[in-house]
Amino acid sequence: MDVNTSTATPGGSTDHTSSTSLMTWFQTKSETLYAVSANTPHASTALFSPSTQIMVNYTPTTLEEYQNDIRTRIQSAKHGSVSWRDVVEVYDSDDKSQKQEGTGLVAGVYVVTRSLNFRIRAAPAQRKTTVVFSA
Secondary structure, eight states: OOEEEEOOOOOOOBOOOOSSOHHHHHHHHHHHHTOSTTOOHHHHHTTOOTTOEEEETTEEEOHHHHHHHHHHHHHTEEEEEEEEEEEEEEESOSOHHHHHHTOEEEEEEEEEEEEEEEEETTEEEEEEEEEEEEO
16 A cells, blocks of 8 residues: 655755754654554544645545554554655755744655564564655
C-alpha cells in the first residue's frame, strides 16, 4: 500500500541544522502512529490536522478511514518498526525566527515492517508497507 499524506505548505530552502527540526517532530509522531502496543486514536490526532488530505493508492480517503485501516493492520502484529528513507525538510523562510516557529515542509519515504502473530514455513510472517508522504 502506498500512502501519500499531504498537508503541504509553501517551500523554501533546505536546512538540516535546527535542533528541534520538523523532520524529528514528524518522525516521532509517525512512529507513535504505527506503534503496536500504543495504537490509540489520539496518536493520529496529534499528527494530522482536521484539513489533512490523505491519498491511499492514489484515491482520496478520509482521516477516519485511514485510522481504521492502520488499526486493522496493527491488530494482527506483535511487533512493528519504521525505517526512514530520503527524508527532507524545507522551511518557509531563510529567516531564523521563522525556523524557530517550525513552519515548512517534510517529505520522503518510510517503510513500516510488522511482524505478525503467526508463522509461515517456521518463520514469523512479516508485512511491509511503503509510505510516501509530504506534510
